[in-house]
């Protein structure tokens with residue numbers, strides 16, 4: 001296609017004029033998408049669309065976050081617990097390889113588990129694409145696509161609207177697309193500048209299990225997925241209503257033929273019968289309601305609902321901003337010279353955008369692909385992996401001021417308690433609930449079909465961290481009452497299942513694994529995964545017990561159980577430093593089978609936990625640093641994102657930034673290669689696309705700007721040299737407050753803390769030339785500080801302003 005010719009010297013002028021990262025938050029391209037990872041993701045937290053901006057033929061992938069094959073099943077292997085004593089006996093004698101043989105035979109789910117990640121037709125199921133919407137332009141052949149002029153395609157994060165426009169034969173055509181937050185339908189407006197020139201064929205399709213119908217005023221596609229037993233599973237439906245201005249539409253051969261229109265508005269409602277047996281009538285109503293509104297009203301309502309979430313946070317990083325480049329090229333330029341501060345700010349806000357678009361209260365948390373999938377068999381079933389991935393998806397929720405979007409994960413966790421109790425009995429003969437490393441919308445809690453990755457049993461314990469963090473960010477006794485039983489019963493499981501290891505008498509999980517990594521057996525050098533008490537398990541359990549104890553004290557409940565946990569917490573293995581100076585991953589100082597393994601699970605205590613901090617446990621923080629050096633700066637997309645957070649927690653801003661540049665490495669190369677990093681549409685690439693890295697990267701940027709996990713607020717704890725001046729508004733801290741900040745040349749200028757709960761907020765005061773002024777609700781206050789920490793008591797609604805002159 002032809003693009004407008006811009007002289008080279010002009011590009012330089014443009015580039016040097018971009019002195020700030022402020023400006024529209026957008027992704028943009030000057031060509032239609034050539035691969036799915038160049039298409040633009042839209043979603044209202046439940047339903048999504050990814051238009052590719054094609055000219056002769058546009059494909060818009062449609063999604064509904066609830067569309068899963070499979071069904072509830074009993075995957076608990078009833079004979080597993082019978083083998084537990086023997087497995088443990090072998091582990092206690094250091095015969096991990098023999099224990100592993102037995103675990104591999106017995107400590108697996110009943111049935112096919114995840115179907116080796118291909119679970120579309122087994123009971124485990126798979127998150128699937130809903131279908132495609134195709135818009136064909138019969139007047140333009142693919143060969144003519146290249147002759148369009150002024151092609152522009154964009155996703156505005158400020159508005160959650162995608163658009164594309166081009167000039168063909170002298171006529172300008174434009175399209176706009178959004179997934180309405182207000183009306184719960186996808187809206188597409190197609191326009192031609194010249195009256196009567198819109199001629200289009202519009203149709204639905206899906207690779208399998210779809211029936212098509214013509215409605216009096218639109219189209220319908222519906223079907224039913226496999227329940228995993230080759231029986232009737234989940235039902236779904238997409239319905240489209242077309243509203244024309246000028247021209248005519250006729251429906252034939254399962255498509256709508258639009259002739260001579262000035263403008264066409266396509267309204268698409270989608271749904272499934274997941275927890276909603278009568279969903280079809282709801283779809284009809286949504287379409288009726290939306291079609292009674294004008295396009296501008298639909299857009300205004302959408303914008304208002306979306307803005308309530310998105311507009312809570314601003315981030316401005318001064319420096320070069322290369323918004324003048326199309327996003328794919330911007331990534332390539334960043335790989336050459338990573339000075340585009342605006343790209344980091346954009347990536348942060350894109351993380352917030354993606355979370356808003358793929359999670360909403362009352363629905364499901366974002367899965368491995370958020371809510372976007374373009375196939376029936378989504379990689380890894382598009383499920384919820386609980387040994388890092390699903391948790392990473394929600395890391396930005398609290399700090400980036402989207403706490404209500406944490407709730408679907410909290411609800412999912414609650415829903416695992418019932419099935420997890422059965423699993424705890426079947427595998428460990430224990431009380432309480434357990435969930436292993438993966439789950440679905442169907443309440444799967446058993447181990448996976450291969451214990452090397454599927455036997456991790458702290459998945460549920462890790463999920464409990466999220467329930468507690470939501471409380472820490474907004475202390476609310478009613479909410480605490482609601483989640484306490486989930487924490488208590490998870491603690492009950494671990495309290496019952498821990499065993500004493502012989503060397504120190506520490507209480508450890510057995511059998512277990514350090515997620516997906518293996519160690520070399522001393523003597524034989526055989527790679528073995530099965531072990532007792534991997535470091536991550538002990539960290540998760542220590543945190544869980546301590547949160548459960550805190551909750552039980554606040555609620556004045558279960559004193560005896562609380563004492564039981566108190567007596568056990570001190571018997572959990574401490575973190576140990578190995579002979580290389582590294583934080584040990586296992587109880588013994590084993591060598592890793594894969595030294596550069598993508599999981600860095602034993603640093604859970606550094607992030608997302610808070611047991612390792614440079615201030616309080618400096619030796620462990622140093623050991624964590626050695627571990628990170630040894631693991632290296634590469635890895636899958638999400639692994640790089642996690643490392644941004646680790647380095648930020650170690651207060652090394654430049655290293656955190658380096659990892660961010662690795663996360664943003666272009667994943668799609670010129671000769672069809674795909675690797676870990678970031679796709680042209682800024683989707684994180686494992687590869688393939690996996691959304692966790694987007695959320696992990698967003699959280700990592702927040703960790704560089706603001707931390708509160710030690711109970712004391714720290715401003716700019718890990719700011720890289722490149723972000724020497726900037727500002728943010730609306731990030732949240734534990735204790736219940738929003739924080740704004742402005743800084744210049746690495747020095748703080750002013751900060752604001754707005755309390756959302758009554759609390760005493762502690763803040764590290766940086767060493768600056770001048771001491772700060774403090775105003776609360778506009779009134780000057782004396783500054784009391786001890787050991788460089790300022791304490792301010794605020795009531796909900798109060799605002800403290802701190803200024804350095």
Ligand code: FUC
Pocket residue numbers: 368380385389453516598636638686690
């Ligand atoms: C875990 C990771 C893989 C991948 C998969 C979805 O199993 O180890 O890298 O992210 O989840």
